Amino acid sequence: MAQRPNGVAKVKYVVLDVLKPHKPNIVDLTRELVLRLPGVTKISTSIVEIDQDTESIKMEIYGNDVKVEEIKRILREYGASLHSIDAVTIEEDGAE
């Protein structure tokens, strides 16, 4: 497969399915991610399902260089777990 020289593929948009406890709430968790991830410019979070102890949420993350592993690490810190990556948009930067 031919590869363009100097091309760097960066994640611009990703949709995550996350399971979390009720606390911290989605406002605090989303704010924390936006503040701690320099490659992220915007996150939209919505609740998909709630039960007694946990809630499933959908996070749509936009940015210049979204680092999914870093997001996973911060989610873990907040007691949340990444269930699946449901969609992703990757663009190539700096290709000749």
Add this chain to the structure above:
Amino acid sequence: MSLRDLLKKYVEYIRISEANKIARRYFIMNSFDGSVTILGVLLGVIFGGITEPTQIVGIGIATGVALMVSGFSGTIIAEEAERNKDIKELEESMLMDLKDTVYTKAARFSIIYIGFINAIAPFLSIMISLIPLILAIAGLVSVDLALPATIVVAISYMGILGILISKITGRNKIREALKLMAIGIATTIIVSIVLKPL
């Protein structure tokens, strides 16, 4: 980490663990305990013929310290059990280990925070009630005035707790204050009746 960042972190822990809701309840309950306890102690020393303010303040401080230790240690034991149970249940729901997450750190911090509130609450109400006697030791008021004043201050502090309760419940301030003060007055009467024959 700067002090400001540390405080910010602790505020976040309090918010995540909802510790303020529990701490508020314990503060009022244990402050009330402290006030009723000091009323009993004061009446006991008066009926026992002890009128020296230094002795009475000493007995009051000892009582306050004992309640502090009891409040702190009792809370640690009870809250630790509850929080560990909550974490275990959540781990089962999440199917993951929550050790080292902000959730567990917040739970651990809340135990100490609530324990501290539980310890300080009765001690504060006892020390506030002893103010007239402390002023008597300083020579600012007479002992004859200080002794009954201490009982009045203890009962009045119960009224202040009633006002605090009314802010939480939204009920009438004066009614809540009078309700708690009535308990203080009733305690004074009952203890006096019990001690008088002795």
